[in-house]
Structures are given as structure tokens and as C-alpha cells.
Amino acid sequence: MMRWRHTGGRSLFFLAAVIAGVHLQRNDRSVQPASQAQIYQPVLQPSEAVPPIGTYMLKNLVGKPCIKATVGAEFIVIEKKKTWYFNLDPSSVRTAGYCGREAAVLSLTLPDNAASLQFTFRKENNLFYVTNVTVHVSPRPVCQGCANKTYSGLLADQQLFAAAKGQSYYCKSENLLLTSPELRIKLVPLQMQAFTLPRGHYGEEVECWADFNHRVIPVIIGAIVTGVILIALLTSLFLKDRRREGYDRL
Template structure:
């Protein structure tokens, strides 16, 4: 008469209450793990008042057959112009996500930072035996440059262009700075730069096509040196000629 009869359900409930850690563990295992503070916050690029050398990343895009169709190696620096002052941000390759697609004559490569806070998109076109970048888009949504400043997204576009024209099977390479003005408030600096699209056997770069800036840096010192040597030779020959004429005049006297 004084005994308490327990059903199966009440026995289970009593067991869980007596072991509090069991119920807590079962609830946590059925939900996603909590985000770390750094992951829970929205990533925003931090603009800097001075320039820095951007880190270099290599990005590969493959077609539906799994073959490499676009390869780009570059460092990217965003230049934001706000209130007549320039601010800078270098893209971190370790945070970049790559996406895009390739067809026979068209390829699109997108480089995106977390939460679409900054992005750069190349549109490649193939025309006969050459390829080039027809369109370049960029955007950046940085942290406000002052405490009371509002969030702002800077957008720029170069469309219907023929940038970095290169023969099929070759790669365009430029170690010098490539500065592109996409809008009055947004510029993109690519340094260094190497790219190849469509024909990319085994994912390796083909013969390098040197950009004009690199060519001028290499050739102009040679030309200047040759001009200086030529002027020195002319001056020396002129001096010898005048000296020889004076010697002949002395002999006549």
C-alpha cells in the first residue's frame, strides 16, 4: 500500500532528472554548434590611409569537363576616394572564394571576400586567335572611415574594353603596377599580374607576353645608355678631328 508504482515513462523522466548532464548533452547534439565571435560578425574590409604591397594569390577556374580554363595570379589593391582623400585595402588571398564558368568563347572569373564585402570579376572573351578581358567589375563595402560615417558600397565597372590582349596559348604578364580607374571613387591596382584563359594545357602558363610597362622599363635604360655612349663617341671623334686639324696647321707654318 505504501509503495509507489513507476511507469516506464515516469522512470525515464526520473532518470534524466537525476542525471542533469544527460539531458543537456542530448539537446546540444541536436543543434548546430554556436558560432565563434569572429564568425558571427559580418566581415568588412578595413581601409588604410597608406598603401601596402598586396599579397599575391593564384586562382584557377575549370570547365564542365574539369579542365583548367582560366588561371590568374595577382595581388589586388582597392583604392577608395572619399572626400578628396585616398584610402587603401589589399585583398587577402586566404579569404577569397572563387567562382565562375567557361564556354568556348566566354569565361567569367569572380573573386569574392566573405559576405560579399568585396569582389572582383573578370569577363574573358576569345576572338579568333586571341583572348582579352572585355569587362572588369569591382565593389567593396568597407568599414566606415569615421565613427559617424554611414556604411557605403563603392562600385566600379570597365565594360566593352580590350584589356590584356594576348595570343591564344600565351599568358599575359606584367610585373609593373596596373592601375585601372573603374569610377571616380574606386580604382583597382593589380600588381603583379599574370593571366591566361581558354587554352591552358595541364593548368600551366604558356609563353609570357610582356606588358608595355615592363618592356619600357627594360628597354628605355638600354636606349638611354646607347644614346649616351653614342654622344661620347661623337664627342671623342670630334675632339680627335679638331686636334688633327690643328696639328696639320702647325706643320704648314
């Protein structure tokens, strides 16, 4: 009996060691070396696609919304006289920034800081607007053998997307911002509001000039064309009446 117990103990010890070894091997395979960790890099495309629309909100220290933006953003890169495109994916964006009384910042950033779009807001009296737009993207190289490169741009001391307190700037038309010779940013559509956001909802919309022109110019052209047609008809009728009067006199 003693011999059987000793043999059984050795067997159990061996079996436990094998199981532990298998467990350790699985753990070793599941751990990735730090050198193999993948870094997020946007992939530039040779043709445009409609950018997905995201809604981003930033709250102040007491939890009240102070910035809200709904936008589709497209990065346009100029490299070796060719144009490349990249759309900001709202599902991957991290929202950050800060809210002050007269200045606020909304920053939209992709993982590993691979791309970012930042708006700096300013408030003056009863008006808010965007004064700075900062943008950068660090994409995969566009060609074999090309080095990794970061494209950056800045628009400073501007008065963009202005609206009155409690109102929101709204534009369905494209807003193309030339931030540097190599990088542009297209915003379409765009709605934003800063500093005053009751219950986090947009206020009355302030229509951009591009939308106003697209809406009003066809009406004006139609009215002009209609007026010209009416003038031509009236002139024709008037001339016919004059001719008839001349024949009656004869």
C-alpha cells in the first residue's frame, strides 16, 4: 500500500508540472514584446470619400456642456504634387480641451496622436467665433521607401464660424481651410456652438454665407429670367398693338 501511494504521489506531481508548463507556455505566447506593438497610422487614399459625421461635446469643471460640434472632417495632403485624402473616424476620436470664460479649446485626437483637429474659441461681448485651427496627421508613407512624415498646419488670429450668444453656426456647404502648403482640412457639414449651451442643445442656427448664396442665388436668377421673359412678352404685345393702330389709320 505504501508503494502504491508513493507512486501515485509522483504521478500527481508530474501531472501538475505538465499542466503548469502548458499554462506557462500559453501565457508566454499571449504576451507580445513591446517592440512588436503596433502604432496607429492613418492610411491616405488617392480619391475622396464622404467623411462620416460625428458629434463631439466638451463639459466644464462643473459638468455643464460648454462646446458642442457636429462635423465631418477630411484631411487633404499634398505630397509630391499628388493629392491624398483621409477622413476622421468619429468612433476612434478622443475628445479633450478646456472651457474658460472668454476662451475655450476643443481637441479631436486619434489614437497614438496619429491625427488631431483642434479649435480654439474666443468670446467677445455677445459673440463667439473660432480664432485658431490647428491640425496634424502622421500617416503611413504614401510610397515604398518613403520616410514617415507628419503634416501640420495652423490658422491663427481668425474670426471663423461666428455666431451670437446662445446661437449655433451651421453650414451644409464645404468649408475648406488652407492650413499649410501640404495640408488642408475640409469640414462638411459643420455645426458648432460654444460657451452657452442650455441643456447641451444647439440654439438657433446661423446660416453660413455659402448656404445663403446656394439658396438665394437660384431664386434671384429665376426671378431675373422670369422678368426678362415678361418684358419680352409685353414688348411683343406692345409692338403688335402699335402695328394694328397704324393699319387702322391707313
